[in-house]
Amino acid sequence: MQARQSLADIQFLLNEVLQAPAQWQALAPFAEADAELTAQVLEEAAKFVDTAIAPLQRVGDEVGCRFSAGAVTTPPGFRDAYQAFWQGGWPALACAPEDGGQGLPAVLEGVLYEWLAGANHGFTMAPGLLHGAYECIKHHASDALKAQYLEKVATGEWLATMCLTEAHAGSDLGQVRTRGVPQPDGSVRVNGSKIFISGGEHDLTDNIVHLVLARLPDAPAGPKGLSLFLVPKVLPHGNDDSDGHRAGPPQARPAPSGGSEPHAVGSVGALNAVVCERIEEKMGLHGSSTCVMRFDDATGWLVGEPNKGLNAMFVMMNAARLHVGLQGIGLLEAAWQKASAYAAERRQMRAPGASDTSLIQDHPAIRRTLQTQRAWIDGGRVLAYHTALQLDVAKHSTNADERAAAQRWCALVTPVLKAAFTDQGFHGASACLQVFGGHGYVSEWGIEQIVRDARVAMIYEGTNEIQAIDLLVRKVLADGGASMQALLATLPATPRRNALAQTTHDLVAAVAAHADQPELPYWVADDYLRATALVLLEWAWGRITATRGSATARWQDPAHALRTWVLPEFDMRLAIVRQRLGDAATLQEKLASIA
Template sequence: MQARQTLADIRFLLNDVLRAPAQWQALAPFADTDADLAAQVLGEAAKFVDTAVAPLQRTGDEVGCRFDAGQVHAPPGFREAYQAFWQGGWPALACAPEDGGQGLPAVLEAVLFEWLAGANHGWTMAPGLLHGAYECIKHHASDTLKAQYLEKVATGEWLATMCLTEAHAGSDLGLVRTRAVPQPDGSVRVNGSKIFISGGEHDLTDNIVHLVLARLPDAPAGPKGLSLVLVPKILQDGTRNAVVCERIEEKMGLHGSPTCVMRFDDATGWLVGEPNKGLAAMFVMMNAARLHVGLQGIGLLEAAWQKASAYAAERRQMRAPGAKHTSLIQDHPAIRRTLHTQRAWIDGGRVLAYHTALQLDVAKHSADAAERTAAQRWCALVTPVLKAALTDQGFHGASACLQVLGGHGYVREWGIEQIVRDARVAMIYEGTNEIQAIDLLVRKVLPDGGQGLAALLEALPGAAPSAAARARRDALVQITQALAAAAPADPELPYWVADDYLRALALVLLEWAWGQIAHAAGESADARWSAPAQALSQWVLPEFDLHAAVLRQRIAQAPSFEQKQPSALDG
């Protein structure tokens, strides 16, 4: 992917659609960050991505990481690119100046990591958890730990991991067995094994900061008995800690990123946050990671689209309807449908992700309590939608773009098959997409009867919705109310339909995003925006009716559901 190809589009979405500079300048920390400064930062970021990171994409896939007696060696060029990355200040864009950061709005970091993922997903896995680790340490670690580790993580001089998963536990963190035994000096000794640890061992940086979920000796069973422990690869005195990489996994994709099996043998660590409250500290890191994973879906889909679009503009095959001569395949309706549909997801997804990044800053820094509350509600409800819907589209949309190249798409030299392989994992890690759907519906929407979701949809900013958009929003609110009424008598109901519910909400939000794009574009007939807008209407939004029908049908089958809200069940 070439980041510089997207600069004009992204500036339009930030400046004209979202009016992002005015939003962040209303917050005290960013009052001096104007649109010109942001444009300069993004221009330099695009240049770095295109020249230092993108050229390593194929090498990372074909050479991969090398495991040698507990040590992991990154593919050629990866260390040099990473050293230039952190020394150039890129990991620290959105970190506070007092912690070694640049104090810029989170949305600029979001754009950077979208580009990085599209240019070289394997390489980007290395710094992908940095900002989440920074937030976790900043908000939960002791002053002593912050003095030793916060700036190193903020600047990216040291990379970080998130060590949750164990072979027997998977996503059920309540089954974690790793132990942390307190020591007289205030440290703990950690024993246990973790799997699927991205970047658990490598030679990109001189130290690695592991954030490990473990149990204290007197901890209660289940997730409420988990504590978070900071375990460095290299201790303060320069000695190697008792942290061992046993092997790296052979994977479908992401060959440039080592996925490690890690063993802790009486490793020295220190508690982060309060005992038995490790999940609360860890979720700060995970929520930051989930937005970035959604951005990975956008970046990977953009990368696939660029390859498909370039191929379609050069390849001639048969005659398009009405043509007199052999046509470029971009003139065939089937190809146009594919390319325009993926653009609808890319550009609408960007609006949603960038708006979410803006809301993260509002939730932190706004002087208005009501604004902070609304921003927190947006981030809580929309983050799982972005993670699931955009990674799903990143994979399936990239596969559709591969189809544009026909047999050439299936051949390695064209590069698009790697994107499809790399994209698949984003639907799994940081909480599978099924878990995201359950989190959204069961934990965040239904507990208040859907009132928070209704308030979010009612308060969507910008231009007034069309009649069709209003009807879809109303239908989703009515379905939510019906689900809330039926679920007490049918506890399995929300779990059966959570995926359909998340997808329906994603479509409603995508329609809102395109409403804002259309408002900003005005009466322009520019096909750059009109063609994907038309594809959204013709090929994407009709999917809402399918998911609404599934939801209504399943609600009607609930054992004790009384049809007190017939409008929720109407076709």
Template sequence: MPASQTLADIQFLLTEVLQAPAQWQALAPFAEADAELAGQVLEEAAKFVDSAVAPLQRVGDEVGCRFDAGQVRTPPGFRDAYQAFWQGGWPALACAPEDGGQGLPAVLECVLYEWLAGANHGWTMAPGLLHGAYECLKHHASDALKAQYLEKVATGEWLATMCLTEAHAGSDLGLVRTRGVPQPDGSARVNGSKIFISGGEHDLTDNIVHLVLARLPDAPAGPKGLSLFLVPKVLEDGTRNAVVCERIEEKMGLHGSPTCVMRFDDATGWLVGEPNKGLNAMFVMMNAARLHVGLQGIGLLEAAWQKASAYAAERRQMRAPGATEPVSLIQDHPSIRRTLHTQRAWIDGGRVLAYHTALQLDIAKHSTDAAERAAAQRWCALVTPVLKAAFTDQGFQGASACLQVFGGHGYVSEWGIEQIVRDVRVAMIYEGTNEIQAIDLLVRKVLADGGAGMQALLATLPATTRCNALAQITSDLATAVAQHPQQPDLPYWVADEYLRATALVLLEWAWGRITAAPGGSAERWQAPAHALHTWVLPELDMRLAVMRQRLADAAVLQDKLASTA
């Protein structure tokens, strides 16, 4: 996917639609970062992605990673590209200058990682957790650990992992068995096994910083008994730590990224944050990762769209309705136009949502206005799970639709579209499955305060019919949950519908911003705007109907329960 091909669109969305430079320049750390500087950074980023990372897409898939006696070799060219990446300062775009970073707005980093994922998802998995690891260490690590590791992680000289999952536990972190035993010198001995560890072992960097969830000997059961430990691959004296990669997984996609089974055999580590509060520290990392995973969905859908659009502009097949020639370009057939315009609506609207969320992250950190910080924090808390779930789901479904444009040619590897479909599928699973994102949104965030936070967010959007409908169903769900305590599973039945409905309302808002901006009525934006209203937004009625039916069923069941009490 040529990043340079999207540069003009992205600059339009940042400068004209979101007025992003004015927003970040109002924050003290970014006062000097004007639109011209941002444009230069993005131009150079696009060149790097197109020249150094994109050409490795096919070799990453076809050659893949190789495992040999605990060692992992990444595909040809991967190490050289990564060394150029970190030495060029790209991982450190949004990190603080005092930590070796460039101190630029988070939204520029978001654009970079969207491009990287679209160009080469397997390669991008390596640095994909760096910013989350940086935030975790910056906020929770001791001064001694920061002095030794923070700058190495910020700059990307050393890569990092997130070691949560165990074979028997899956998404239920409360079942984690890995243990960390404190030592007299302040370190800990970590023992246990973790699975699905992206980049657990590789040859890209000289050291790997593992962030490992484990239990202290006296820890309570369940998730409240988890602590976080920093366990390096190589210790300060240069000796190899007792961290072993047992194997790498054979996967559906992402062959360029080693997914490792890791074993810790009395490995030396250090506590990060407070004892038994490891999830608090880890969630800083996970929340940062979830926004980036949403961007993966957008970037990979863009890559699929570019391939499908280029193919449709060249392939001739049958006569299109109303055409005079016996054979037409397939882009002239209504079904193909519908596919391409619909995915374009998701990509463009998704970018507005993701970039706006990145701006809110900086506002939440740096604004001097308490109310503005609170509103930004509310937006990020509620919208991040929507971005992660809805746009990875659409990334997969939309990439599959783009494959369909190729017909049988899409199913063979020559055109590269089938690799995108395979690679993007995992984004619906990792960093918390999309079902967990829906539960997080509705149960843990929306209903936790009776819907007040969501209603406050919706009140900041234009009062469209769809926005009002989401506000009403939010109120109805909160009321039903309060009135039906004997049905604790009620919100779980409709969580997926609620998240999808929220995504559609936010998508409508994003496109409202696009079309209202200077230049938003240009021909470039007309077809996807029409597709949004014709083929995308009508889905909201179905999602609302499912939720209303479930509420009606709950009321009937409540009457039965009351009559038998």
């Protein structure tokens, strides 16, 4: 994918459709971030992605990561590219200046990571968790831990992982068995194994900061007994003894003066007892090491409160889920760019009404495919960028009502973005592969790699089915539909918005009336989320088409595709939900008659 190819579109969506500069400049931390400055940032980001990251896409897939004796070597060029990435300040775009960051709006970071995923998904897995780890450490770690690790993570000098999953416990974190045993010096010894750890071991940075979910000895069973621990690959200098373990908590040291003190804050000493046992052989993402990690009496420190590890971890996971939604959009853009370019060159048969062989872009079937995917990409960008803007409003607005509305939007829309747009990222990329015919199935054109790489985004950071349950069961039904109805009330009235509001009301009533059928909302959660995504997509395109400058074929063609081939799915999804509600009522009547 070429980031610069989409730069003008993105600037139009940010500056004209969303009026983003005015929104972020209303927040004190970003008052000086005018449109000219942020345009320069995006231009330089696009240039960096296109010249330093995109060229490594194929070697990342074909050579991949190599494992030997507990060490991982990343594909050729990856380490140099990553060093240029963090030294150029790109991981620190949205981090606070006092932590080594640039203090820019979150939406700019979102655009950057969308481009990175589209250009080279395997490479992007390495820094993908940095901002979530930064937020987790910043808000939950002790002052000593922050002094040692926060700036290193904020700048990307050290990479981070999120160690949740165990072989017997995938999404069911209540089954986690890894243990953390407190030591007299305030540290813990961590023991256990984790699987599917992206970037658990690599050669990109000198240290890796593992954030590990584990149990203290007296912890209650289930998810309420989980604590979070920071476990570095390499221990801080001065915190290791002869057997490789620490001798006290990490110390916040002053910077050296005159070079007499060799170790400043963040310097490292002995290897910790953290072992990469192997890396997985995967369908895609060969440029990213997916590791099985073992902690053998590894030294760590508690992050946050005992038994409140999920509270701290969810700060990291929620940030990651928005970025995964952006991955879906970026990957779909990459697939669309390839398919569009191919369709503009390849001649096949005569298009209807033509007198000679035609470019395949002139055939209705191909136009339908390309315009439909553009409808998802452009509308998805508006939704994702608006959500990123709301993250900053929720964090920095001085108006309590604005903060509450922004938090509501982010809570409800983030699972929709993650699920709907990773689903479309995979299926849409597959549709783009179809444009190539048989050429798409061979590796020469690169489209099949995008399809393979995109598939995992529907699984990690909470499967898309879990996102649907999170939306409907944990958020919509949990407050009787009040939050969702409040969000829908902020959207312009359309028949689909009104139908979703009515269905939400009916779902809440049905679940209350059929308490003897606890499975009811779970049967329809996926359909409810998909219907919500379509209402939001319609809203996003309403914003686009209402903007001066959208009255061109570039914007009108996908707008037509949205109305013709995308939004009709809404009626089907609501019909499925209503059929299930009817079945529940019928079942209850039968049970009552038997009783």
